Amino acid sequence: MSYFVGVDVGASKSASALIDEGGSVLGTHWREHQGAWKGKLADTVLASTRGLMAEAHVPPESVQAYGIAVCGLVSNDGATLVQSRMLGEGYLDLAGQLRPRLGRPVLVVNDANATLYGHVKHAGVRPDDSVGSRVTLLLTLGTGVGGAFMVDDTIVVGDHGLASELGHVIVDFADERRCVCGNRGCVENFSCGRGISEMAELRPPPPDSRAMLAELGATPPYASPQIVTAAERGDPWAADLLRVAGTMLGRAISVLSVVLDPDTVIIGGSFGHATSSWLLPAAVEEMKNRWSFAPARRLPQLVMDSIGPYAAATGAAMLAAARFQREMTRD
Numbered sequence: 660m661s662y663f664v665g666v667d668v669g670a671s672k673s674a675s676a677l678i679d680e681g682g683s684v685l686g687t688h689w690r691e692h693q694g695a696w697k698g699k700l701a702d703t704v705l706a707s708t709r710g711l712m713a714e715a716h717v718p719p720e721s722v723q724a725y726g727i728a729v730c731g732l733v734s735n736d737g738a739t740l741v742q743s744r745m746l747g748e749g750y751l752d753l754a755g756q757l758r759p760r761l762g763r764p765v766l767v768v769n770d771a772n773a774t775l776y777g778h779v780k781h782a783g784v785r786p787d788d789s790v791g792s793r794v795t796l797l798l799t800l801g802t803g804v805g806g807a808f809m810v811d812d813t814i815v816v817g818d819h820g821l822a823s824e825l826g827h828v829i830v831d832f833a834d835e836r837r838c839v840c841g842n843r844g845c846v847e848n849f850s851c852g853r854g855i856s857e858m859a860e861l862r863p864p865p866p867d868s869r870a871m872l873a874e875l876g877a878t879p880p881y882a883s884p885q886i887v888t889a890a891e892r893g894d895p896w897a898a899d900l901l902r903v904a905g906t907m908l909g910r911a912i913s914v915l916s917v918v919l920d921p922d923t924v925i926i927g928g929s930f931g932h933a934t935s936s937w938l939l940p941a942a943v944e945e946m947k948n949r950w951s952f953a954p955a956r957r958l959p960q961l962v963m964d965s966i967g968p969y970a971a972a973t974g975a976a977m978l979a980a981a982r983f984q985r986e987m988t989r990d
């Protein structure tokens with residue numbers, strides 16, 4: 660039996676998954692890092708794989724290849740982590756560092772791309788009645804907004820691996836705030852943890868809302884979880900902010916859909932999951948208001964990410980299997 664391992668290294672955790680050659684998940688492993696991984700990315704990956712193999716009782720020599728998902732820009736040959744603000748790394752030959760230590764081929768991939776691949780292959784979210792190219796879009800709403808898209812079975816990365824920086828679609832030309840990308844008006848200024856906190860500063864709460872936030876122990880500047888908790892308790896100011904986040908999300912999907920015409924849009928990320936009951940209805944409403952070629956072109960199905968925290972690790976393992984099984988077959 661051949662096995663493949665995927666490791667998803669994030670800012671505060673590494674999640675790993677073991678799959679067989681058929682793509683079934685046989686084991687998972689989770690480690691918290693709290694920043695201790697900085698400058699030790701290869702060591703972190705090795706610790707994660709050792710923990711996974713020990714728990715799964717699988718000998719390392721039966722693993723055929725490794726896929727490493729990272730939150731950053733990755734070279735198109737799947738070897739180098741070109742840039743990652745969250746991991747504090749740049750131009751790191753991660754595959755070159757890991758291959759001699761793991762003794763097997765290593766593929767490095769962007770985490771949003773790995774998540775989307777895992778979804779499409781594992782959960783089968785796309786309907787089977789599509790004709791032509793089938794496009795699946797993923798938007799991950801966390802601290803920022805990440806994304807990826809696939810055309811049939813191919814993840815589109817573009818010439819510089821930047822094709823799926825979907826958080827930087829411009830949705831509001833009146834928004835003067837600088838985004839982390841240097842531009843203004845990006846969806847990331849609205850529909851994520853950072854965006855909602857900034858909006859709370861621009862549209863400060865009225866006295867009643869401020870009093871409720873104070874009861875929760877929250878003082879300005881308000882963090883995303885505090886705003887979500889206020890909305891859950893019925894605060895209209897907080898609910899309005901989340902609806903604006905949903906409206907801007909819908910606007911981004913409308914813009915992207917003119918180019919990509921997806922049949923499915925998957926929403927993931929911690930902010931997305933915590934706020935979906937406000938975000939999704941507002942997004943759909945905005946898409947209906949700003950939809951080209953309606954009714955001939957129908958809205959895509961909008962679904963929440965259903966695989967959970969191991970989606971990127973599973974997808975990275977599947978991508979490594981697809982890449983290296985193909986190479987082994989060719990050899």
Ligand SMILES: [Zn+2]
Nearest residue numbers: 827838840845
């Ligand atoms: Zn931006």
